[in-house]
Amino acid sequence: MENKTVTETKKYPDKPITLIVPFGVGGGMDLVARLLEKTAPAQLGQPLVILNKPGGTGAIGWNEVVGATPDGYTLGITGIEVLLQPLYGPTKFHYPTALEPLVQISESPMVMAILAEQPWENLDDFIAYAKQHQGKIKFGHSGIGGIGHVAGESFSKAAKLNLEQVPFQSAAEAMTNLLGGHVQVAFLTPALANEFVKSGMVRILGVAGEHRLSNPDFANTPTFKEQGLDVVGSSWFGIAAPKGLPIEVKNKLADGFKAMINDPEFQKNIEQLGLQVTYLDPKESAEKWLKDSQRLTKTVQETGIVEKIKEQKK
Amino acid sequence: MDILNLLLQGVSVSILPANLLSCIIGVLIGTLVGVLPGIDTVSAIALLLPFSYGMDSTAALIMFAGIYYGSKYGGSTTSILLNVPGEAASVVTCLDGYPMGQKGRAGAALAISAIGSFIAGTIGLIGLTLLAPPLAQAALAFGPPEYFSLSLVGLILLSKLTGTSTLKSALMAVIGIMLSTIGLDSLSGISRFTFGIDELDRGFDLSIIAMGLFGIGEILTAMTHADAKPDIPSVKFRDLYPTKEEWQRSITPMFRGGIVGFLVGLLPGPAATISSFISYGLEKRYSKHPEEFGHGAIEGVAGPEAANNSAISATMIPLLSLGLPFCGATAILLSGFMIHGITPGPSLITERPELFWGLIASMYIGNVLLLIINLPLIGVFVQLLKTPLNFLMPLVAVVTLTGAYSINNSMFDLIWVIFFGILGFLLQRAGFEPSPLIIGLVLGPELERGLTQGLIICNGNIWTFITRPLAATILSLGFIVILYNFVTWFTKFNNKRKELDANRS
Structure with a gap:
C-alpha cells in the first residue's frame, strides 16, 4: 500500500490537473487561471483543466477544493476572500487552515480614486473638506466585506472621518458611479483606475500598500503610510491545495508554479491585465496568510464591518 | 467627413485576409452560440480565450466581437421553432415567434428576425460610429436613483405584456x-x-428559469398530445419568406426597435433582454392589431429581435470609449481585450485608431455576413419542424438539459430547470403567462439595487430622488402613462355603463 503511494507520487503528475476557479468566467481570478492554463503543459508536464464553480463569494468552489483528495490533482485558485470570508460568520470550512497555499501569484494594493475635477489636490485637502462637510462624502467599493470596503473603512477611521459607504456589484460599477459624480471617492484596484489616471480624468490620493506601485503612471502617488495613515489593504491571487498533500507532490507543484510565474510571457500577460507579479513560495504564502488574517481580523472588528454584516444577517 | 475617412481606414484594416477570416469565424461561432440554448456568449468567449493567444490582437478582438453580436442573431431560432429561448434576450420572441411557427410561418418569422437584426444592428453601429464618446459621457449621468426610477416605470409598464388579466x-x-x-x-x-x-x-440564473418555463414547459405540453402529427403543412420555398403584408407590418417595428434598443444599450444592466421586452410592449401599444399579440403577431418578432441587436452595438460604446463593461458579456470582451494587451479607455480612439475603427468596420461587415449566413439556414431549420414530435421533443429535452448543466457545471441547476418546467406547464394550464415573471426577475434586482444605493447617496431621503432632474423626468413620464391608462379605462367603463343603462331603459 505504502509502496503504491510512493510510486504514485513519484510518477506525479501523470494526468491533467484540475484547477477550480470559485468565481465566474471572465473575472480577474478566472483570467489569471486561464493565463496559467496557457503555460502549464510546458512547466508542469500536464495540462491544467479549469473548472468554474461560482457562488457564495468563492465558498462553493473552495468547499470543493477542501473536500477533494489531497493528491495534487485538484487545486484551487485563491484570493483575499479566503481570509475575509471566515471573519464574517461560520463558513463550512475554515479556509485559511483547511487549505494549503502553494504560491502567491500577484498582489495589488487598493487605491483611493477621486475625480480630477475635484478641488482636492492631496489627501490633506480632502480630509479637511470632509471634516467640514459631514455626510457629503460617500465612497464606493465593490461589495460589503470586500477588500475595497475594508480599505475604505480603515481610511475613514484612520483619518477620523465618518465617511458613508455605497456598495456596488463590481469595482467597474463603482468606477462608473465615480465618473458620473454619484459617489465622490472609490476604493478599487490600480488596474481599473489606470486608464482614467492616464487620461487625466481621475486622481489617486493614496495607495493602500506598504510601498508605492511600480507602474510608472502611479510613481508619484504616495502610500497612505507615507502620509501618516495606517491604511493597508491589498487583493492578491494565489494557488492552494487541500491540506495533506504528499511532500514530493507539493514540492513538484511549488516548483512548477514558480517556473510558470517566472516565465517572461506569463509576466507580460499578467502585467497587461494591470496586475503586479508578486511571487511568494509556499512557506512565505503561509506566513502571509497568518499575518494578513490577524491584521484583517483586527481591522474588520475595529471599523465595525463585522458588526454591520452580523446585524444584516439577523 | 473626418469620421468617414477614419471608417474607410477601418474598412481597409478589417478586410485584411486574417481579420476578415476572424470575422467570419466569430460570427459563425456566434450564430452557433445563439442557436444552442444554455451556451451563452460569456462562456463561449472564455472558452476561446486560450486559443486566441497566438492570434494577432486586432484579429482576436474582431473574432470576439463577432461572437458577441453574432449570438443575438441565432438566439431567436429556437424560440421560434421550439419555444426554447436560445438566449435570455430572445425570451420575448417565444411569445409570438412560436405561435407563428405553429401556424406554418416559422420561415417568415426567422427571416423577419434576421433582417430586423441586420437593420437594427446597422442602426446601432451608425450610432456607435457617430456618437460614441458623447453618448458614453451622457450615460454616466445615470446614477442609482435614475436606475431605480427606470426599473420602477419599466416594471409597471411591461408587466402586462400578454394575456388579458392584469391581476394574473x-x-x-x-x-x-x-x-x-x-x-x-x-x-x-x-x-x-x-x-x-x-x-x-x-441565485437563479435567468436562463435556467427561462429554459424551464418556456422550453421544458413546452415539452410537457407537447407530451399531453404526443401522438399528434406535426400539422406543419409542407412548406414551399416561396412560403419560407415573408409575404408583402408581413413585410409592411414589420418595417416600422424594426426601426422603432432599433432605436429603443440603442438607447437601452447605453445603460448598465442586461440591456439586450430589457430592450427586447420594451420593444414588445411598444409594438403592442402601437399595433393596429393588438389582439393578435401572443398568437403570432409578426410585429412581436420584428421589434424585439431588432431591439436586442442594436442594444448590442450600443453596449460597445461604454466599453470602447470608457473601458467600462456595463454587462456580463462586455465584461468578458474587456478581458479578451486586456489579455491581448489592449486596454479600452478614454484614450483608445486616439491611441489606437486603426484598432478602434477596424473593429467598428468589421462589425458592419459582420452584420452583412450574418444576414448571408442566416437567410439560407432558414430553410434548413424549418425542415426540423417536420420531425415527428415524439422524436423531436426528447431531443429538445436533451439539448435544453445539457445547456442548463453547462451554465454553472451544476446538477443542482438541472433540478431547477425541471422544476420550472413543471411550473411552466401548470401555469400555462391555469392560464398564466410566464413572461411577466421573467420581467420581474430581470428588473427586480435593478430596482432593489437602485433603491438601496440611491437611498445611501441621498442620505436616506427618498424625496431627494425627485429633485434629481433625470429621475424626476422618468418618474413623471411613468406617472403620466399610468394616469392615461387609468383615464382610458375609466372612460371605457363609463361608456359601457351608459350603454347598459341605455339598454335597460
Whole structure:
C-alpha cells in the first residue's frame, strides 16, 4: 500500500490537473487561471483543466477544493476572500487552515480614486473638506466585506472621518458611479483606475500598500503610510491545495508554479491585465496568510464591518 | 467627413485576409452560440480565450466581437421553432415567434428576425460610429436613483405584456421579483432565502428559469398530445419568406426597435433582454392589431429581435470609449481585450485608431455576413419542424438539459430547470403567462439595487430622488402613462355603463 503511494507520487503528475476557479468566467481570478492554463503543459508536464464553480463569494468552489483528495490533482485558485470570508460568520470550512497555499501569484494594493475635477489636490485637502462637510462624502467599493470596503473603512477611521459607504456589484460599477459624480471617492484596484489616471480624468490620493506601485503612471502617488495613515489593504491571487498533500507532490507543484510565474510571457500577460507579479513560495504564502488574517481580523472588528454584516444577517 | 475617412481606414484594416477570416469565424461561432440554448456568449468567449493567444490582437478582438453580436442573431431560432429561448434576450420572441411557427410561418418569422437584426444592428453601429464618446459621457449621468426610477416605470409598464388579466400578470411579475431576491445579495453579500443551501447562494440564473418555463414547459405540453402529427403543412420555398403584408407590418417595428434598443444599450444592466421586452410592449401599444399579440403577431418578432441587436452595438460604446463593461458579456470582451494587451479607455480612439475603427468596420461587415449566413439556414431549420414530435421533443429535452448543466457545471441547476418546467406547464394550464415573471426577475434586482444605493447617496431621503432632474423626468413620464391608462379605462367603463343603462331603459 505504502509502496503504491510512493510510486504514485513519484510518477506525479501523470494526468491533467484540475484547477477550480470559485468565481465566474471572465473575472480577474478566472483570467489569471486561464493565463496559467496557457503555460502549464510546458512547466508542469500536464495540462491544467479549469473548472468554474461560482457562488457564495468563492465558498462553493473552495468547499470543493477542501473536500477533494489531497493528491495534487485538484487545486484551487485563491484570493483575499479566503481570509475575509471566515471573519464574517461560520463558513463550512475554515479556509485559511483547511487549505494549503502553494504560491502567491500577484498582489495589488487598493487605491483611493477621486475625480480630477475635484478641488482636492492631496489627501490633506480632502480630509479637511470632509471634516467640514459631514455626510457629503460617500465612497464606493465593490461589495460589503470586500477588500475595497475594508480599505475604505480603515481610511475613514484612520483619518477620523465618518465617511458613508455605497456598495456596488463590481469595482467597474463603482468606477462608473465615480465618473458620473454619484459617489465622490472609490476604493478599487490600480488596474481599473489606470486608464482614467492616464487620461487625466481621475486622481489617486493614496495607495493602500506598504510601498508605492511600480507602474510608472502611479510613481508619484504616495502610500497612505507615507502620509501618516495606517491604511493597508491589498487583493492578491494565489494557488492552494487541500491540506495533506504528499511532500514530493507539493514540492513538484511549488516548483512548477514558480517556473510558470517566472516565465517572461506569463509576466507580460499578467502585467497587461494591470496586475503586479508578486511571487511568494509556499512557506512565505503561509506566513502571509497568518499575518494578513490577524491584521484583517483586527481591522474588520475595529471599523465595525463585522458588526454591520452580523446585524444584516439577523 | 473626418469620421468617414477614419471608417474607410477601418474598412481597409478589417478586410485584411486574417481579420476578415476572424470575422467570419466569430460570427459563425456566434450564430452557433445563439442557436444552442444554455451556451451563452460569456462562456463561449472564455472558452476561446486560450486559443486566441497566438492570434494577432486586432484579429482576436474582431473574432470576439463577432461572437458577441453574432449570438443575438441565432438566439431567436429556437424560440421560434421550439419555444426554447436560445438566449435570455430572445425570451420575448417565444411569445409570438412560436405561435407563428405553429401556424406554418416559422420561415417568415426567422427571416423577419434576421433582417430586423441586420437593420437594427446597422442602426446601432451608425450610432456607435457617430456618437460614441458623447453618448458614453451622457450615460454616466445615470446614477442609482435614475436606475431605480427606470426599473420602477419599466416594471409597471411591461408587466402586462400578454394575456388579458392584469391581476394574473402582476402576480407573475411579483413572483419574479421574489425569485430574484433568492441568493447572495449582490451588495451586502448576505445570503437570503437560501435555507443554508450553498448552491442557492448563486441565485437563479435567468436562463435556467427561462429554459424551464418556456422550453421544458413546452415539452410537457407537447407530451399531453404526443401522438399528434406535426400539422406543419409542407412548406414551399416561396412560403419560407415573408409575404408583402408581413413585410409592411414589420418595417416600422424594426426601426422603432432599433432605436429603443440603442438607447437601452447605453445603460448598465442586461440591456439586450430589457430592450427586447420594451420593444414588445411598444409594438403592442402601437399595433393596429393588438389582439393578435401572443398568437403570432409578426410585429412581436420584428421589434424585439431588432431591439436586442442594436442594444448590442450600443453596449460597445461604454466599453470602447470608457473601458467600462456595463454587462456580463462586455465584461468578458474587456478581458479578451486586456489579455491581448489592449486596454479600452478614454484614450483608445486616439491611441489606437486603426484598432478602434477596424473593429467598428468589421462589425458592419459582420452584420452583412450574418444576414448571408442566416437567410439560407432558414430553410434548413424549418425542415426540423417536420420531425415527428415524439422524436423531436426528447431531443429538445436533451439539448435544453445539457445547456442548463453547462451554465454553472451544476446538477443542482438541472433540478431547477425541471422544476420550472413543471411550473411552466401548470401555469400555462391555469392560464398564466410566464413572461411577466421573467420581467420581474430581470428588473427586480435593478430596482432593489437602485433603491438601496440611491437611498445611501441621498442620505436616506427618498424625496431627494425627485429633485434629481433625470429621475424626476422618468418618474413623471411613468406617472403620466399610468394616469392615461387609468383615464382610458375609466372612460371605457363609463361608456359601457351608459350603454347598459341605455339598454335597460
